[in-house]
Amino acid sequence: MNDSAKRTPESLDRDDPVEAALLRASRGEADDDLAVEFRVAGGVPGQHYRLHLATAGGRLERCSLDCAMSDRHRESDRKGAESDLMASMAKRLLGTEVLRVNTGSPKFLPDTLIGVITIKLGDLTRRIFFAADPDQAAVQGLQPPGPVLAAADLLYEVAARALDMEDVRP
Helix, strand or coil: CCCCCCCCCCCCCCHHHHHHHHHHCCCCCCCCEEEEEEEEECCCCCCCEEEEEEEECCCEEEEEEEECCEEEEEEEECCCCCCHHHHHHHEEEEEHHHHHCCCCCCCCCCCCEEEEEEEECEEEEEEEEEEECCCHHHCCCCCCCCCCCCHHHHHHHHHHHCCCCCCCCC
């Protein structure tokens, strides 16, 4: 064996398994290990807002809205197979490039409307926290990056569709 022969270096860029799973889902290939969850919650007592959207394996698992300020309360009855909706969501979610954003866990003031985008693939979890109210975000200096805002807009749209509502934003 020739010790002076050059070895091909191993690539440092590995395929992102979460991104690959979203790509498969965007083509309509269900993956039971892939889950996307979107939660937005907060507000002062009596004016609270809670939105919860959960998908798993290409299916809508749960979608609910509870907004005390606007007196909107709804739970989706469209659970189960929603392959077209989930494929479209996965494709558009990839397009936002939200997986490339690292927001960490910012510290929010009490009663802040906080959004959390969670994308899971088996034991791998990506969680993105953001101030969901633009005014609160500006006051706290926590304006979300563009990809996070784009992903949140998309997930609000998916939730509105699942709840048969025109708009579910706070």
